[in-house]
Amino acid sequence: MADVPLLRCFVDGQWLETPHRFSNINPVNGQLVSMVCEADAATVQHAVAAANRASQDTWKHLNLNERAALLHRIADGIEQRFDEFVQAEVSDTGRPVHQARSLDVARGIANFRTFADLIKTGSSEMFEGIAPDGAKIINYITRKPLGTVGIISPWNLPLLLLTWKVAPALAMGNCVVAKPSEETPSSATLLAEVIQAAGLPHGVFNLVHGFGPNSAGEYLSSHPDIAAITFTGESRTGTTIMKAAAEGVKEVSFELGGKNAAVVFADADFEAAIAGVMRSSFTNSGQVCLCSERVYIERPLFKRFLEELKRRCEALVVSYPDAPNVDMGPLISLQHRDKVLSYYQLAREEGATIVAGGGVPRFGDERDQGAYVQPTILAGLPDSARCMREEIFGPVCHLSPFDTEEEVIARVNDSAYGLAACVWTTHLSRAHRVASQFETGIVWVNTWFTRDLRTPFGGTKLSGLGREGGRYSLDFYSEISTVCIKL
Numbered sequence: 001m002a003d004v005p006l007l008r009c010f011v012d013g014q015w016l017e018t019p020h021r022f023s024n025i026n027p028v029n030g031q032l033v034s035m036v037c038e039a040d041a042a043t044v045q046h047a048v049a050a051a052n053r054a055s056q057d058t059w060k061h062l063n064l065n066e067r068a069a070l071l072h073r074i075a076d077g078i079e080q081r082f083d084e085f086v087q088a089e090v091s092d093t094g095r096p097v098h099q100a101r102s103l104d105v106a107r108g109i110a111n112f113r114t115f116a117d118l119i120k121t122g123s124s125e126m127f128e129g130i131a132p133d134g135a136k137i138i139n140y141i142t143r144k145p146l147g148t149v150g151i152i153s154p155w156n157l158p159l160l161l162l163t164w165k166v167a168p169a170l171a172m173g174n175c176v177v178a179k180p181s182e183e184t185p186s187s188a189t190l191l192a193e194v195i196q197a198a199g200l201p202h203g204v205f206n207l208v209h210g211f212g213p214n215s216a217g218e219y220l221s222s223h224p225d226i227a228a229i230t231f232t233g234e235s236r237t238g239t240t241i242m243k244a245a246a247e248g249v250k251e252v253s254f255e256l257g258g259k260n261a262a263v264v265f266a267d268a269d270f271e272a273a274i275a276g277v278m279r280s281s282f283t284n285s286g287q288v289c290l291c292s293e294r295v296y297i298e299r300p301l302f303k304r305f306l307e308e309l310k311r312r313c314e315a316l317v318v319s320y321p322d323a324p325n326v327d328m329g330p331l332i333s334l335q336h337r338d339k340v341l342s343y344y345q346l347a348r349e350e351g352a353t354i355v356a357g358g359g360v361p362r363f364g365d366e367r368d369q370g371a372y373v374q375p376t377i378l379a380g381l382p383d384s385a386r387c388m389r390e391e392i393f394g395p396v397c398h399l400s401p402f403d404t405e406e407e408v409i410a411r412v413n414d415s416a417y418g419l420a421a422c423v424w425t426t427h428l429s430r431a432h433r434v435a436s437q438f439e440t441g442i443v444w445v446n447t448w449f450t451r452d453l454r455t456p457f458g459g460t461k462l463s464g465l466g467r468e469g470g471r472y473s474l475d476f477y478s479e480i481s482t483v484c485i486k487l
């Protein structure tokens with residue numbers, strides 16, 4: 001076996017080796033990146049106990065300024081090791097280097113800085129009232145730490161989504177046991193090194209590697225001594241975790257799957273809409289829960305839009321992460337590729353026209369052992385087709401024509417999911433009218449994946465439960481209580 005690094009768990013300020021190891025594979029060429037120590041039940045127990053101890057003994061007693069300063073130190077630490085984080089994300093996921101630099105690692109830093117600043121500038125609510133005897137009363141709202149938060153994160157945006165949860169959890173005075181996806185353990189391990197170097201007290205941040213069922217994920221989500229679980233991943237996994245959390249009535253926050261729509265009206269800025277739909281369909285090989293898999297185009301524009309999208313899709317550079325002009329890397333794993341290819345096949349069986357792609361690119365080199373698929377455009381399916389209703393999570397979108405605003409709103413909302421939607425139009429009142437009728441957690445108008453970290457983020461229906469972001473994160477990661485004073 002090649003000589004590769006061993007990634008260990010980080011518990012109570014110590015790096016732990018465990019007897020069970022699993023492989024971390026580079027999806028570009030199938031080569032081994034590292035071996036990873038899988039946390040068993042005893043390791044997870046150790047991590048939760050350490051977090052609870054740290055929560056009582058140290059972390060929640062630090063004041064806001066002290067916690068904020070430590071979060072900024074973590075952000076500084078990521079910045080100082082920026083290139084290592086980029087390399088970690090790239091070798092685990094195969095994504096383009098430019099994406100890891102501009103999106104993943106940059107957002108990891110921003111998550112720590114945003115929540116460090118937010119706890120210092122945030123205000124509390126106060127309500128004045130009158131008691132039965134006529135005296136004046138005031139109520140004010142306080143936020144206290146929950147205790148230990150279990151964080152279970154996915155592989156599609158590993159550092160971004162892990163830090164999106166770790167930063168506000170720590171900011172609000174909680175301790176953390178984090179389990180990153182088994183597919184992407186590297187940047188989480190680097191983050192633990194940075195947190196250690198930043199000088200956080202032992203036990204405040206713990207990292208356990210492993211899988212979901214019968215492994216670290218299940219041990220963590222069913223542990224009786226954690227106060228809350230935050231999870232991003234597949235909707236079915238959310239259901240399983242919710243059942244585990246019901247025992248002990250733990251708080252949960254879920255960001256789950258999507259089957260997001262983009263709607264392009266004939267009055268849209270054509271160039272902006274085409275570029276936007278290219279991004280929203282193919283960024284990160286379509287492996288973002290916010291990606292558009294259903295694109296509805298107003299009929300007068302349909303043919304022109306389809307032809308131009310096909311041209312640009314076929315021109316996408318699918319290659320090595322550091323190749324010049326690379327647009328798209330592989331999928332996360334061969335297993336996930338099987339899933340995406342099964343939907344390409346299903347689309348054919350359901351009667352789709354394959355407008356572009358639909359298969360596996362052949363390179364004639366080591367990338368043929370990787371997890372690449374072609375970016376793909378489908379057309380001709382009814383809204384009832386499985387490919388139109390189930391999340392594929394690959395670089396694929398389906399194009400459908402529509403005739404009226406009412407019709408397209410109904411079609412967009414006819415989904416079990418409700419995460420995100422995009423509207424492309426230059427008609428101001430239509431933009432507001434349509435956006436207000438979508439049953440999704442977020443609607444983007446003439447843009448996609450433009451994130452203000454202070455805004456609430458999450459989905460309706462199968463797409464999630466609760467909201468994180470800005471003060472909504474501060475609410476989730478704290479026990480809110482009211483103090484009522486009679487003056």
Ligand SMILES: NC(=O)C1=CN([C@@H]2O[C@H](COP(=O)(O)OP(=O)(O)OC[C@H]3O[C@@H](n4cnc5c(N)ncnc54)[C@H](O)[C@@H]3O)[C@@H](O)[C@H]2O)C=CC1
Pocket residue numbers: 152153154155156179180181182210211212213216217218221232233234235237238240241255256257258288289336339391392393
């Ligand atoms: N953000 C999203 O919408 C995401 C969607 N997916 C979709 O989900 C499919 C499956 O991918 P997975 O990586 O298996 O996603 P997943 O939802 O199963 O995994 C996400 C995280 O949950 C953990 N996990 C899995 N089962 C668990 C359990 N029973 N208890 C506790 N933790 C558990 C995993 O170890 C990982 O850390 C993908 O093919 C993709 O379509 C995957 C990742 C993210």
Ligand SMILES: O=C(O)/C=C/C=C(\O)C(=O)O
Pocket residue numbers: 156157161164232233255287288289290451457
């Ligand atoms: O917080 C963000 O900006 C992005 C979130 C993306 C996901 O939750 C996802 O792809 O799963």
